[in-house]
Amino acid sequence: xxxxxxxxxxxxxxxxxxxxxxxxxxxxxxxxxxxxxxxxxxxxxxxxxxxxxxxxxxxxxxxxxxxxxxxxxxxxxxxxxxxxxxxxxxxxxxxxxxxxxxxxxxxxxxxxxxxxxxxxxxxxxxxxxxxxxxxxxx
Numbered sequence: 001x002x003x004x005x006x007x008x009x010x011x012x013x014x015x016x017x018x019x020x021x022x023x024x025x026x027x028x029x030x031x032x033x034x035x036x037x038x039x040x041x042x043x044x045x046x047x048x049x050x051x052x053x054x055x056x057x058x059x060x061x062x063x064x065x066x067x068x069x070x071x072x073x074x075x076x077x078x079x080x081x082x083x084x085x086x087x088x089x090x091x092x093x094x095x096x097x098x099x100x101x102x103x104x105x106x107x108x109x110x111x112x113x114x115x116x117x118x119x120x121x122x123x124x125x126x127x128x129x130x131x132x133x134x135x136x137x138x
Contacts, residue, residue, distance in 0.1 A: 007058040013051050015039050020061060021075040026082070026091040028070045064091065066120055083121040087128035094121055 009017075019035040020027070027035070033048040052073050056063035062074040064082060072091055074082075083094040099119075107114040124132065131137050 007054065007060065010051075012036075012040065012043060012047065013055060016048060016051050017055065017060065017075065020073055024093060026064060026072040026074050028072055032073060064120075081119050081121065083123055085125035085128055086122050087124055087132070090125050090127075092125075 007013075016032060016036055019039070020032060023035070025031075029049045029052055030045070032052060033043070033045045036043055036048055052061070052063070055061045056073065059077060062077055064072040064074060066084070069084075069089060076093065079098045081094045081096060081098065082091050084091045102117050102119075103114045106112070106117065
């Protein structure tokens with residue numbers, strides 16, 4: 001992952017980035033903290049949270065924010081869509097092409113200069129589908 005010139009990649013940030021890049025689960029700050037503590041036992045939650053925010057603000061990682069849910073972080077920064085389970089909150093990437101024409105359509109339909117879009121699909125993940133069909137699995 002390329003380092004942006006405006007942000008120094010400290011050892012802590014490098015380890016946070018490495019741990020985040022190992023997973024596709026789009027973890028919360030607490031989950032990243034649990035992963036990073038295995039390598040940096042003395043690191044604090046506040047330090048992990050501040051570094052995640054800084055890396056997101058610098059474009060090194062993505063911060064996924066949807067109303068009413070915890071922020072999640074993603075090491076994949078190229079444009080892509082996500083799908084969230086409405087039952088358990090799990091977030092996955094969804095492998096469909098990003099639709100750039102939506103930006104043009106939104107600009108035509110509004111008075112805004114559209115600079116991007118965020119689409120998140122919702123559904124029920126395969127684990128939750130099983131639990132819904134057979135409650136004894138809970």
